[in-house]
Amino acid sequence: MNPSPSKHAPGTWAPARRIAERVLGPLDRFLHIEAGSGLVLLVASVIALAWANSPWGDVYEHLWHTPVTVGVGALVFTQPVHFWINEGLMTIFFFVVGLEIRREIHEGELSDLRRATLPIAAALGGMVAPALLYLSLNPSPASRHGWGVPTATDIAFAVGVLALLGKRVPPALRVLLLALAIIDDIGAIIVIALFYSSGVAWSGLLVAAGAALGVVVLQRFGVRQAAAYVVPGGVLWWGMLRAGVHPTIAGVVIGLMTPARSWFGSHGFLSAARRAVDEVDALAHREGHRADELLSPLGRIRTAQIEAVPPVLRLQTALHPWVAYGIMPLFAFANAGVRVDGSSLGHTASTSILLGVAIGLVAGKPIGVFLASFTLVKLGVCALPRGVGWRGIAVVGCVAGIGFTMAIFIAGLAFDAAEKLAAAKLGVLCASASAAVIGLLVGRLALPAAPAPDAAKTLHEAETSTEH
Template sequence: MVGPPRGARAPLKNQRPNTSHSAIQRALATLQQFLHVEAISGVVLLFAAAVALIWANSPASHSYHDLWNLLLPLRLSEFAFVRSVHFWINDALMTVFFLVVGMEIRREIHEGALSRFDQALLPVLAACGGVIVPALVYLSFNNTAGRGHGWAVPTATDIAFAVGVLALLGRSIPSNVRVFLLALAIIDDIIAVLIIALFYSDGLQPSGFIVAAAGIITALGLQRLGFRTALIYVVPALIVWAGFLVAGVHPTLAGVVLGLITPARTAGAETEPPVVRVEAALHPWVAYAIMPLFAFANAGVDLRSIEFDGGTQFVALGIGLALCAGKPVGVIGATWIAVRLGGCRLAEGVTWPGICLIGLLAGIGFTMSIFIAMLAFTDEKLLDAAKFGVLLGSLISVTLGLGWGAEYAQRQRNVRS
């Protein structure tokens, strides 16, 4: 009987390849890349919003609004689909943003922070608190029919801005605090998507859902047949998008649906699953082009024309206060209750000062908040007031987050030294 070579370790009985370790390593590498892109994106977003505000409040402000109202036709033979530049940015390009959101959710559920119930429960409860309390704060100022429609505006967290501010605080912030914030923001996105689908979709047309279902079935069929090239899914994606548009559901939600059905496992000779590969390819485009373009097209509020009367002042006040105060109270309060009742515990390295930092940064709404505001308000005065409230509340949240975060980071450095 031939034994193992001298000096070699005998294999352990029933030893299996350490697939879980490789999955963890892949998940961590993906997370680090994601956080890096989001951190830089936050700076680009801030620059785009600042340029939009300066332009919209300059003597050439009319050209800012005229630019987004230009009509751009999409022509296929005799068919012409004519929409404004604003539409192509907010309803078409932002679909790619929501596609990445859907893929983030899919990846996190498969092997990330949402893959285990015990890991996901605490950020889920924190996110729910961060949605309920801001909505109540807003409605306490705006309980009338027209203004009350904007209750969901301050419920969302801007991942790019929040992660960007966290990056400015340096590496003294524990990694688990970053993971908690990312999980919270992703769950916020899930809730925001559900809110848009349930509360901001009017006059639904069943025929549109039939078209969208055909596109989804086609995409699933191509997956089943083993097609892994992303370009082949463009046609089914367009069918789903058109179906949602006809149905009366905001067409950008097509991106979420397509992201959620993207395969999360490797097949054949693949080294990475499609959900990781496609997200990695699209994420920089979304972070450095689509989101800044959205901010540039929508953050330009002419502050000189805002009239704080007829209830618009309460819209701005309600949103601003809900973001900078309601969000932290909701996130921190829900986390404290969950831990206090004994159903959850804080992860290693996450302390209550860290939870306070997460709560403050969760008040940075911006991208998703402005997006929901545009769905909630058709009245230009209310919309401008809502955007002003989002900008003000997010700015206060950034300031408070940086202030508290600097103190928290210093404490962390003192502990380590």
Template structure:
């Protein structure tokens, strides 16, 4: 009988790693890192490090293939390449909600869907009223988005005092908001099209759908196809990040081994693995084969969509979104004061759209949906609570800044739009937090009286 492998004392490693793991498991951890990256960018852009910060944004990074050299500045790699992975993550969440989440039931989905519609229509209308016929009219898409990470982080701070139905309402609203943002990016901010490359991107997308239909579960195959689709989309003139959303729609959401079959096969494989270890040792060929088959069975018992979400989540939350914030939130405040940004209709159109248009639109359309009997308020939730959460919809940040980069071709307008989004998001977060805290206090008081 082969001797067992010696046990390794992992306590010192666990002591070092456990605090980091506890932080990563926090519901708001990604938002904390995102906030720190935003603050770092603002500080860098308004300090003696500003020249180095802006030089880093323009630093060329690339690779060579034979005689060809492909280079982009850092900010383009972040905004056009890494953000495609972010939109892939958004697309996976959207597809999951459509197949197994809140959006599967028309009746349950109607309230957040119509609320999101109001949260898109009202800010856009308010912005256009202030900028109609002006130089900034194309920026109406900037105030329509809701940053799901920041808005949920605010709710997470209240813990169990927030009804589950209210969290679900905000999550679903933000996801529908993301869908609206993607549609706007694809239809409004695509200018010059190259049909041949667009056709190639569509062809790759259909290839991914065929792989899904044939039961292909290897994520590598989809990701390689996604890279090809991203390149074709970039060449076509449509913003390349939309390749991430299309790829997400092609990732299988079904499982290929049901739980009962997994348990039966798993027990048999574990028995065979145990016999191989006893007879030949844990590093034998048979033992490693059984381990491989156990791992393969576990992969098939979880949908490829869920597996990919699990892989992407830490990278998106702790790397891509903070990098995007650090790259795009560096706004020199001195320039804003000198050029009179605060008097420009672009600036206050975005601020009013997010801070005022969002909560008014969400609340008004929710009220109309209930009044017209198209939807019902979630159980245990009153209008005061829903209205309080609607203010968190004004936290635009990530996608709002992203759309601003597409809407405004000049550096001055882009800087103005980013500053407006930053200010509006802070105001919306502060007001939303205050109103949610007040409704929580009133709810607790009513419970105690009852």
């Protein structure tokens, strides 16, 4: 009888292994906490703010203007570091957003129009009300272009705040917030594409369309390797940039085109894995077999494992940690460093921009979310999810006021003038912090605490005896 494999890989050094477990164990647990991404974003923002307002603030500013050249031979493309973060790495962020939207449309909250009606209405209300509040405070042409800034919700921070409320938050309320945030992302993408892109150059759109067609052709030929789509994705990005449409939209387009159905599925995986395992078992009982003979059955198991889940889920799962703990904190670090002094608020327009963004997020979001939900429920168009009351809707509205990543991103598109951009970013930072605190306080006061296990058991028994 062959012994079972050891728990640890051969050749490992026990002291080094124990050190790795002590260091990586807590890190691994932290990365699985929903609030972890929001905490990393917060730390990156605080460091950026502190650096920008320190005696070394000029170093912070100059860092992001350092030119970086990408290219081969005569084909070179030179842009500052800030460009490569906001237009390059953030394309991957938008790609993951596109994957999430594609998955929700296929099998999530957006797959059924009746279930999606409430979060759609709440998201639309949560976009219209902040925009109107902002425009009421910024009617002048010099500042009204920033109306899109307070319309966005940051899903990482919002989910993180709900996670801090613990068991007070029913699962249905968490799902409602996720659906609202996803629809909010769709709205933000549409706003960016329609209102924050320069004049459209049709030659660039033709290049982008050709790249999208190339993706379709690869899919029709059955190409399953994700690496094969990097080149057409890059061409699509360049086409969008040349067309005057913000290039990060290319990430959304590729994400929406990613297949949402699995090839093998669970049954296909079991069938292929069993055949491969039987082949391995036959090799194990044959004397003198070579190690390379295992490669073929193990390769089939690997293929079955990869294709057991849809590509949209596989890619989202693989990229999400990199986006949540790498790209988004780097974006925050590069964009949240606002110098807070008289120069950033020295103009009346800057002050009105700051107030418009802050009031739009902190007040406009909860007002819009609550009124839109209340109106549709009272009209009988939709109903509240089971276990969710109006207090829960109020909490979702408050938490939706955390704009941060997407709001700062839109601010960078809306304003070219440094003082106006600084005012908009400062408004986003102040509003997001305020909305997080308000959301926690309202959640603590409005949502009932989960009963203790014994109390819950007693309550269940009492309800059962009453029914009988």
